[in-house]
Amino acid sequence: MAKRLVPLLNRVLVEKIVPPSKTNAGILLPEKSTKLNSGKVVAVGHGVRDKEGKFIPVTVKEGDTVLLPDYGGNEVKLGDKEYHLYRDEDILGTLHD
Amino acid sequence: MAKRLVPLLNRVLVEKIVPPSKTNAGILLPEKSTKLNSGKVVAVGHGVRDKEGKFIPVTVKEGDTVLLPDYGGNEVKLGDKEYHLYRDEDILGTLHD
Amino acid sequence: MAKRLVPLLNRVLVEKIVPPSKTNAGILLPEKSTKLNSGKVVAVGHGVRDKEGKFIPVTVKEGDTVLLPDYGGNEVKLGDKEYHLYRDEDILGTLHD
Amino acid sequence: MAKRLVPLLNRVLVEKIVPPSKTNAGILLPEKSTKLNSGKVVAVGHGVRDKEGKFIPVTVKEGDTVLLPDYGGNEVKLGDKEYHLYRDEDILGTLHD
Amino acid sequence: MAKRLVPLLNRVLVEKIVPPSKTNAGILLPEKSTKLNSGKVVAVGHGVRDKEGKFIPVTVKEGDTVLLPDYGGNEVKLGDKEYHLYRDEDILGTLHD
């Protein structure tokens, strides 16, 4: 039974997208062409408080596909799935088709 | 006779949850599947003061199950029980069933 | 199929300009005379928030030719093209003919 | 003749509580069960000034039993007694029976 | 064809003044007497924004002769001329005859 994690402050819970290492036809892809460290946002915190005590909202939202930095993030295991926690300001951008 | 600890500022007193290392039926679980550094919040401080001198409340409360960072925290022994003190901003998230 | 990246905060997505290493007539240029670490701005973030919560706009805009620092920046591969992400404050200047 | 020390700013003068290393009946206690780095607050400073020049009071008061961090603090010898000076924000919590 | 560089934020583009290493009469000057790390300001940025969003102007202006620090600055090559970019606050002073 997997627990649900609600991130605190401006933390963002991300499920990494593992790129296919071969094409549908079974051809192995060279490692370089598949390397894009991206993930799906699963949950976001309420944000950090500004000086007046109001919460500054997190810039990404649940469901966003995000570009992640190469370093940092906390690995979290919930049930048998692996997630990563990032600070909102460390997420590089959002990805769109 | 165990003493009671009231954390100062935005510190949070946590009792770590030690995951069972084998199932009820006695089967040993591989270490990886059991690793989730979580704990139960036992007591919280009043928070730190903002610039107007008002206390910014701590984001977790007594009884919360929290996800803890892999490093940091001060080990505290009260009576024969072991606790850990964390700064509120270092707690990664709250866990829910 | 290349994804489109929208940079977060004050990040700037840049496509580096690779200087020709020989002239049109085919004469090899010495390395020194061609070294200018510049790029074309492809996309910019909304900026970071100031203390009142308003966004401080990024100082460069899409289409600008910019002078880049020798170090720093995150390499990003979108489709088969290579880009770099810089923080707005790390971009040294804009280049004009 | 011991001098009296008035701590400056948000410093707190603490007399450490040395736990008994054996019981009343003379049985030696294992080191682990006796380790709790605590002390009695002997004197506190006026606090540091906030931006309007008012003093932010120290969170502990004379007579409090406090939990101390494992590192830090300045050793001070007054007469033949040994004390320690801590910054208010470094004191972990107050202890109560 | 040399490009023109407009520095961003509080950056200052400087063309270094290379002191003559011999006198007009051809006498070699000892190295010590000629060492003054100075330059001519070629272009300045708009300055950085203060908390209200207004630009704080750069303290030097185009045409100023400035004293430069021994370390720091970014080397920039525009056309066949070499320049250096400094942050306004790193320029030590202005030089006058």
Add this chain to the structure above:
Amino acid sequence: MAKRLVPLLNRVLVEKIVPPSKTNAGILLPEKSTKLNSGKVVAVGHGVRDKEGKFIPVTVKEGDTVLLPDYGGNEVKLGDKEYHLYRDEDILGTLHD
């Protein structure tokens, strides 16, 4: 002829009190019992300015006996006497009989 030093900002000029290393009767004191790093305040600066430009006064005053940290401070020789300069915030406390 000794010069007089007026400390700048929140600096405090202190003449260290060298504890007697033997009693009046000539008995050598063990080093431990004499170690208290204290001094007499000889002069204080005007303090540092707050954000409105007003000076925040220094917390100690001329004539105070102060407890000094074990490290830090600038040694200053005026005439044939040795003094030390400390930042106000580095002085641990005031000593009273």
Add this chain to the structure above:
Amino acid sequence: MAKRLVPLLNRVLVEKIVPPSKTNAGILLPEKSTKLNSGKVVAVGHGVRDKEGKFIPVTVKEGDTVLLPDYGGNEVKLGDKEYHLYRDEDILGTLHD
């Protein structure tokens, strides 16, 4: 022909006072008794701006004799004279007869 240097921001141009290494009568002074790192203020900057954009004046003025820190400062050679540039906050105090 010596150039004149106008320091920027809160920088202070100082000409160091070299203490006589022997008395008028020609007796060599031991090094210790002559060591006081002092100088004469030759020029001061306009100061740094506070948050409202007004300049915070430098605490020393032209003609002051100042006590200098043992480390830091930028050596500057103007004509055949050697000077040093210090940040206002690094100057320890003013010296008076």
